[in-house]
Amino acid sequence: MTAALICGALQRPGEEIDRRAAQLAGGMARLGIADGDTVAVMLRNHPAYVDIIQGCRIAGAWYCQINWHFKRDEAGFILGDCGAKLLFIQPDLLAEIAGAIPPQVRVMVVGGQGDGDFDSWLAAQPPYAGPPRTPRGHMAYTSGTTGRPKGVRRLPPTPEQQALAAQVMKEALGIYPGVRSLLSAPLLIGCDLAELDPFTLNLLTNDAVLDVDQDPLGKPAARVAKDGDAEVWAKPLFDGSLAVGLFNRGPRARTVVAEWKALGLDGPREVVDLWRQASTGVVDARFAAEVPRHGVVLVRLAPTPPPPGGR
Numbered sequence: 001m002t003a004a005l006i007c008g009a010l011q012r013p014g015e016e017i018d019r020r021a022a023q024l025a026g027g028m029a030r031l032g033i034a035d036g037d038t039v040a041v042m043l044r045n046h047p048a049y050v051d052i053i054q055g056c057r058i059a060g061a062w063y064c065q066i067n068w069h070f071k072r073d074e075a076g077f078i079l080g081d082c083g084a085k086l087l088f089i090q091p092d093l094l095a096e097i098a099g100a101i102p103p104q105v106r107v108m109v110v111g112g113q114g115d116g117d118f119d120s121w122l123a124a125q126p127p128y129a130g131p132p133r134t135p136r137g138h139m140a141y142t143s144g145t146t147g148r149p150k151g152v153r154r155l156p157p158t159p160e161q162q163a164l165a166a167q168v169m170k171e172a173l174g175i176y177p178g179v180r181s182l183l184s185a186p187l188l189i190g191c192d193l194a195e196l197d198p199f200t201l202n203l204l205t206n207d208a209v210l211d212v213d214q215d216p217l218g219k220p221a222a223r224v225a226k227d228g229d230a231e232v233w234a235k236p237l238f239d240g241s242l243a244v245g246l247f248n249r250g251p252r253a254r255t256v257v258a259e260w261k262a263l264g265l266d267g268p269r270e271v272v273d274l275w276r277q278a279s280t281g282v283v284d285a286r287f288a289a290e291v292p293r294h295g296v297v298l299v300r301l302a303p304t305p306p307p308p309g310g311r
Contacts, residue, residue, distance in 0.1 A: 002054075004249070006294070007047045011251070017050060022127035024055030030125070031106060033085055035060035035133045040084035040105070042066040042075060042093050048110045048118055052088055060133025062153060064141070068093055076100025082139055082151050088118065208274045209298065212243045221245065224263055230256040230291070234263050241302040243274070248291035256297070257288040269301040 002014035033039065039061050041052055056063045064082045066075050068090075075097045079087065086106045089097075094109060101107065110118040134156050141149040157165065189204060196204070203209075212235065221235035221243070229250030235243040242263060246256040260266065268284040275298055282304055289297040 005047060005050055010047055012047065012050075017054060019127070020051045020122060021054035021058055023122055023125040024051050025058035025128035027122060027125035028055065028059045028061065028086065029128055029130060031086060033059055033061055036062075036136070037085050038062040038064055038082050038139060040064045040066055040079055040082060040087045042068055042070075042087065042089040042097070043110055044068050044090065046090070046110060048088065051122070057135040057137075058128055058133070060136055062136045062139040064139040064151070070097075072097045072100040076102070077148060078141055078151075079105055081148075082141075206274070206277065208272070208277045208300070212237065212274065212298075212300070215243075225259065227256075230254060232256065232258045232262065234258075237300070239302075241300050242269075244287070244299050244301055246289050246291050246297040246299075248293060248295050251293050253290060253292045253295075255288055256291045257286055259286045260284075263301070265301065268304050270304050272300040272302060274298045274300055 002017050004014050005012040005017060028039070037060075039052065039056055041049070041063055042065075043049060052063055062082075064078065064084060066078050070078075079100070080102050084102075084105050086108060087101065088108050088110050090111050091109055094107065108118055108121065136156055137154055139151055139153050141151050143149065191200070215235075215237045217236060217238040219236050221233045223231055224234050225232040229248060231247040231249065233245040233247065235245075237243055242265065244258050244263065246258060248254055248256055260269075268282050269287075270282050271280045271287055272278070273280050280299075287299065287301070289299075291297050
């Protein structure tokens with residue numbers, strides 16, 4: 001199941017990503033890109049990256065990313081050294097390196113105008129319908145600290161390696177085809193610590209959220225309910241409580257409801273808002289919250305103690 005792409009105002013569902021990838025693979029095959037060939041990419045952050053990566057997997061081609069900051073000679077060297085047959089590039093970057101592109105490299109402009117543009121060309125391509133090709137990946141170049149940069153290809157896994165990796169993912173992490181998971185993991189921060197504003201500092205030091213991420217039970221979350229753009233995910237915790245995320249993947253705010261039946265709960269639960277680190281009271285049977293567009297409400301549902309003298 002391919003995830004959706006959200007890039008600024010663009011929202012592209014997984015089904016459309018798959019369709020575009022198949023069309024790109026078909027188009028590249030008609031341009032002569034064969035199993036095991038290399039395609040070069042010189043783009044700033046752009047949605048076409050997703051098309052190219054997915055399309056190359058279907059086409060059995062390596063994709064070689066060229067740093068868009070590179071000068072003409074640097075880009076020209078990598079284009080020649082990697083053996084690229086096709087280059088995806090933005091118009092202004094093409095103007096910078098045009099004289100260094102080897103003659104055997106075909107050029108596809110991304111983000112230009114007219115019939116020669118990538119999107120116009122892609123829309124006209126039928127999907128790839130040839131024999132299955134071996135999915136390949138990224139061809140990376142070293143920094144070149146000991147001379148010219150050197151290309152490195154990670155070989156595709158053998159069927160035995162793929163089967164072993166799938167087994168490990170399922171048994172150790174609870175991931176298998178058709179599911180998405182929220183995983184406990186080490187946390188990293190890449191910003192300047194001296195420049196943290198109060199909101200970011202509070203977010204990074206939120207013990208209530210960190211406790212969920214680092215919970216010793218180590219079980220991943222699972223989706224328990226879906227209603228259009230609304231999803232409810234739940235993660236069992238070591239102390240018997242349940243971390244619940246109410247997701248709104250849509251473009252407008254909406255109410256998202258977590259039903260006890262879907263969560264496997266029975267009886268009243270205390271609701272703790274993990275973002276605000278505060279209890280919002282005790283509820284029974286269901287919990288509902290207004291969730292902003294592309295937002296999430298994160299709560300912890302804890303068992304309530306029995307009343308004095310009760311059972």
